[in-house]
Amino acid sequence: MLVSRDVSKPRILVIEDEADIAEILQYNLEREGFEVEVEPRGDRALEIVRRRPPTLILLDLMLPGLDGLELTRMIKRDERTATLPIVMLTARDEEVDRIVGLELGADDYLAKPFSPREVVLRVKAVLRRTRQDSHQAPTYEAGDLRLDVAGHRFLVDGDEVPLTATEFRLMKVLMGRSGRVQSRARLLSDVWGYAEDVDSRTVDTHIRRLRRKLGDEAKRIETVIGVGYRLRA
Numbered sequence: 001m002l003v004s005r006d007v008s009k010p011r012i013l014v015i016e017d018e019a020d021i022a023e024i025l026q027y028n029l030e031r032e033g034f035e036v037e038v039e040p041r042g043d044r045a046l047e048i049v050r051r052r053p054p055t056l057i058l059l060d061l062m063l064p065g066l067d068g069l070e071l072t073r074m075i076k077r078d079e080r081t082a083t084l085p086i087v088m089l090t091a092r093d094e095e096v097d098r099i100v101g102l103e104l105g106a107d108d109y110l111a112k113p114f115s116p117r118e119v120v121l122r123v124k125a126v127l128r129r130t131r132q133d134s135h136q137a138p139t140y141e142a143g144d145l146r147l148d149v150a151g152h153r154f155l156v157d158g159d160e161v162p163l164t165a166t167e168f169r170l171m172k173v174l175m176g177r178s179g180r181v182q183s184r185a186r187l188l189s190d191v192w193g194y195a196e197d198v199d200s201r202t203v204d205t206h207i208r209r210l211r212r213k214l215g216d217e218a219k220r221i222e223t224v225i226g227v228g229y230r231l232r233a
């Protein structure tokens with residue numbers, strides 16, 4: 001079969017072993033102008049990601065070969081693929097998996113059963129955020145923290161600290177508005193790109209992970225009880 005490839009199209013890798021779900025995702029994403037590749041096995045998906053990194057990954061958690069959490073761990077550990085946006089597909093009530101997924105660096109998640117429309121909206125929101133990241137180029141500083149947007153580098157006391165794509169955006173928002181309280185709702189909207197249907201604990205999970213990476217500078221991210229967070233300038 002001859003497959004034509006349009007290089008300008010964002011390419012979505014759908015890693016899902018349930019054929020009917022994969023087919024619905026593929027149909028709806030292709031209709032929106034995305035190029036879609038489907039892979040039902042986790043281990044083979046990792047090979048695809050390494051050989052030809054997609055624009056975004058839609059990832060089911062229960063997979064043959066290599067499960068979704070382990071796959072995420074391996075993608076995030078490899079600096080060539082660490083910033084690839086990942087949207088996880090979780091069964092409803094698999095809250096533990098969801099939290100672990102975000103801890104590992106997934107950018108978003110969708111609980112099954114989801115509507116195809118919802119998937120398309122989330123995928124577009126994540127891609128929009130990723131693009132914005134590469135278009136704005138200031139450098140922010142606060143204490144020993146330094147965020148170089150163009151170089152996509154984050155330094156603590158002169159040492160580079162690797163951040164996931166979401167952590168980087170969160171840090172950029174906090175540093176760009178240092179001294180001002182940012183509510184969880186505002187952060188969800190500005191960092192994650194949408195405001196409804198999301199647990200505010202998503203924000204807390206990412207803040208916790210960021211603080212761990214900041215070492216002595218962790219205190220610079222202040223919790224404002226009942227409201228949200230503020231970066232001390």
Ligand code: CA
Nearest residue numbers: 017060062063
């Ligand atoms: Ca599955």
